Amino acid sequence: MNTTTQNTVTLPSWYTGSDLVNPINRYEEVVKQRVAETYKDSPTAYPKVEVTEGPKNWKIIVTTFGQRSVHSFVERATGNILKPAGWNAPAKGVRGNINDPDDGASALDAYGVRYLR
Numbered sequence: 001m002n003t004t005t006q007n008t009v010t011l012p013s014w015y016t017g018s019d020l021v022n023p024i025n026r027y028e029e030v031v032k033q034r035v036a037e038t039y040k041d042s043p044t045a046y047p048k049v050e051v052t053e054g055p056k057n058w059k060i061i062v063t064t065f066g067q068r069s070v071h072s073f074v075e076r077a078t079g080n081i082l083k084p085a086g087w088n089a090p091a092k093g094v095r096g097n098i099n100d101p102d103d104g105a106s107a108l109d110a111y112g113v114r115y116l117r
Helices: 023-038
Strands: 048-053 057-064 067-075 080-084 090-097
Touching (some): 023 048, 023 057
Antiparallel strands (some): 057 067
8 A cells, every 4th residue: 555645734723715825915815914903993994905016115004994004115125014194205204124033013003104113
Protein backbone atom coordinates (compact mmCIF):
# COMPACT_ATOMS: atom_id res chain seq x y z
CA MET A 1 0.00 0.00 0.00
CA ASN A 2 1.44 3.31 -1.07
CA THR A 3 0.92 6.32 1.16
CA THR A 4 1.30 9.84 -0.05
CA THR A 5 2.45 12.50 2.33
CA GLN A 6 1.03 15.90 1.60
CA ASN A 7 2.87 19.00 2.69
CA THR A 8 0.60 21.43 4.45
CA VAL A 9 1.26 25.10 4.87
CA THR A 10 0.10 26.86 8.00
CA LEU A 11 -1.18 30.29 7.05
CA PRO A 12 -1.23 33.29 9.38
CA SER A 13 -4.51 33.87 11.26
CA TRP A 14 -5.28 37.03 9.25
CA TYR A 15 -5.00 35.25 5.91
CA THR A 16 -8.38 34.73 4.21
CA GLY A 17 -7.45 35.06 0.55
CA SER A 18 -4.64 35.85 -1.81
CA ASP A 19 -5.47 39.56 -1.89
CA LEU A 20 -4.70 39.89 1.83
CA VAL A 21 -1.05 38.97 1.39
CA ASN A 22 -0.35 42.57 0.39
CA PRO A 23 -0.03 44.84 3.49
CA ILE A 24 -2.06 47.67 1.90
CA ASN A 25 -4.97 45.26 1.41
CA ARG A 26 -4.76 44.16 5.04
CA TYR A 27 -4.73 47.84 6.12
CA GLU A 28 -7.75 48.48 3.89
CA GLU A 29 -9.58 45.66 5.71
CA VAL A 30 -8.66 47.22 9.09
CA VAL A 31 -10.08 50.56 7.91
CA LYS A 32 -13.26 48.86 6.63
CA GLN A 33 -13.76 47.18 10.01
CA ARG A 34 -13.26 50.47 11.89
CA VAL A 35 -15.63 52.36 9.58
CA ALA A 36 -18.28 49.65 9.81
CA GLU A 37 -17.97 49.64 13.60
CA THR A 38 -18.27 53.43 13.75
CA TYR A 39 -21.40 53.57 11.57
CA LYS A 40 -23.06 50.31 12.68
CA ASP A 41 -26.05 52.14 14.21
CA SER A 42 -26.62 54.34 11.14
CA PRO A 43 -28.45 52.37 8.45
CA THR A 44 -28.21 55.24 5.96
CA ALA A 45 -24.43 55.74 6.13
CA TYR A 46 -23.58 53.02 3.57
CA PRO A 47 -19.84 53.29 4.26
CA LYS A 48 -17.46 52.46 1.42
CA VAL A 49 -13.65 52.34 1.55
CA GLU A 50 -11.45 52.62 -1.52
CA VAL A 51 -7.71 52.85 -2.12
CA THR A 52 -6.23 54.96 -4.89
CA GLU A 53 -2.61 54.83 -5.90
CA GLY A 54 -0.50 57.93 -6.39
CA PRO A 55 3.16 58.35 -7.28
CA LYS A 56 4.33 58.41 -3.63
CA ASN A 57 1.32 57.45 -1.52
CA TRP A 58 -1.80 55.34 -1.43
CA LYS A 59 -4.84 57.43 -0.54
CA ILE A 60 -7.56 55.73 1.51
CA ILE A 61 -10.94 57.34 0.81
CA VAL A 62 -14.06 56.74 2.89
CA THR A 63 -17.52 57.52 1.55
CA THR A 64 -20.37 57.93 4.05
CA PHE A 65 -23.75 59.57 3.50
CA GLY A 66 -22.67 60.24 -0.10
CA GLN A 67 -19.68 62.35 1.01
CA ARG A 68 -16.10 61.35 0.18
CA SER A 69 -13.23 62.19 2.51
CA VAL A 70 -9.61 61.16 2.84
CA HIS A 71 -9.19 58.78 5.74
CA SER A 72 -5.40 58.41 5.55
CA PHE A 73 -2.35 58.26 3.35
CA VAL A 74 0.16 55.40 3.27
CA GLU A 75 3.67 55.91 1.91
CA ARG A 76 4.24 53.33 -0.81
CA ALA A 77 8.00 53.04 -0.15
CA THR A 78 7.85 52.55 3.63
CA GLY A 79 4.27 51.66 4.62
CA ASN A 80 4.09 54.64 7.00
CA ILE A 81 0.56 55.81 7.85
CA LEU A 82 0.00 59.57 7.60
CA LYS A 83 -2.92 61.75 8.65
CA PRO A 84 -4.37 63.79 5.77
CA ALA A 85 -3.71 67.53 5.71
CA GLY A 86 -6.22 67.87 2.88
CA TRP A 87 -7.50 66.02 -0.15
CA ASN A 88 -4.13 65.86 -1.95
CA ALA A 89 -1.45 65.92 0.73
CA PRO A 90 -0.61 64.18 4.00
CA ALA A 91 0.29 65.98 7.20
CA LYS A 92 3.81 65.70 8.54
CA GLY A 93 4.54 63.07 11.13
CA VAL A 94 4.29 59.30 10.90
CA ARG A 95 1.37 57.85 12.90
CA GLY A 96 1.99 54.12 12.37
CA ASN A 97 2.97 51.53 9.80
CA ILE A 98 0.96 48.96 7.84
CA ASN A 99 3.70 46.39 8.38
CA ASP A 100 3.20 46.42 12.17
CA PRO A 101 1.80 43.21 13.69
CA ASP A 102 -1.64 44.87 14.02
CA ASP A 103 -1.59 45.97 10.33
CA GLY A 104 -1.69 49.64 11.36
CA ALA A 105 -4.76 49.44 13.62
CA SER A 106 -2.96 51.18 16.51
CA ALA A 107 -2.63 54.33 14.36
CA LEU A 108 -6.42 54.65 14.02
CA ASP A 109 -9.29 55.82 16.17
CA ALA A 110 -13.02 55.68 15.43
CA TYR A 111 -12.94 58.39 12.75
CA GLY A 112 -9.50 58.25 11.20
CA VAL A 113 -5.83 58.54 11.97
CA ARG A 114 -4.87 59.53 15.51
CA TYR A 115 -3.34 62.90 16.29
CA LEU A 116 0.28 63.02 17.41
CA ARG A 117 0.66 63.33 21.16
